[in-house]
Amino acid sequence: MHMNSLPQHLRSEDRREFERLLDEVLRSAPHRPELAAVGRRLSPAQLRTMAIAASALITVAAAAEYQRYVRIRDELRHPEQASGAAGSAPAEPGPAAAELAAPHGAGAVAVVAVLAPLLSATAAAIFLLIGYILRSLDPRQPIAGTMLTAGWVFGALTVAALLVAAVGLLVTALRNGASPESRARDAATEEVARARAAWETALLERGILPFLKEALADHSHYTGSDHGGPEHQPD
Structure with a gap:
């Protein structure tokens, strides 16, 4: 699989966010004790390729947070669809509608x-x-x-x-x-930001970091050495 291709269950803008989080983790690996073996057992490029290839499994760990984030973001971007889904019965005119009705x-x-x-x-x-x-x-x-x-x-x-x-x-x-509309939109924007932060945190802590640690551990077990070299064979 190409290292920049991701499954379609993530939207294109969110696939870029997945790669950004992964790159940040790999760059900060020297400062993370659990990822201290990066560069000795597996290179950052190898880990990145493995993580992107397994992104379907990684992103499942934060599926609930991602669904909530996408739902809230879509409601902010397309409020008419959210209001239409709430019911087709005409609502009573509010204060803003009353002002528009009496110009x-x-x-x-x-x-x-x-x-x-x-x-x-x-x-x-x-x-x-x-x-x-x-x-x-x-x-x-x-x-x-x-x-x-x-x-x-x-x-x-x-x-x-x-x-x-x-x-x-x-x-x-x-x-x-x-105005009430402006305050409601500001509140919705803040809610989207909180939902995005929750998804990124869950994706990082329950998806990306565990996958990288497991990949390093599996490689160490396979090579039989902390430094990634082959085991010494007796003559």
Whole structure:
């Protein structure tokens, strides 16, 4: 069997994870007393080839953890399938659905927050422009002062509207960041990480390490020497 081929019961991304764990164990073998014979009885390359060839047996030791990890990961990646499997009866609309069903509240506020600064700024520019033009033509015209006053009032309203709009956007961003959907997804992501860690630990402790120790022990018994040499035959 090719040393990079693994059985199909592991998905491709998980086959790479199996090889990564195996390579890490082999690299750290000098620091593991139970694998101290690596390099003397069998080389790391030989052990890697043997482990990948026997991966079907090795991964069975962590089958329960792997099934749980895959199930939770699939639920996170495809939540619509998980919700569809739970039942076909229509669920009662939750708070998020209620907000979507009544768009006039938040939608109207958003429209006002955008249009108010734009309209007030336009009005301020128009009044100020007309006021300064009239004053330049005839400084004694009272309407010029009225136009200028109105322009500065609308200018102040523009600043106030911009501040209100900024506060509204900030509140909306904070509300969306702390939405139930966002918190649920964060919790699901953490659960996937815990399930993956549990699978990797089980695969390492109950699968990879026992297989490598058994392979080294079998080879020592076969050669009859701790150093892997043949037994001395009497003349």
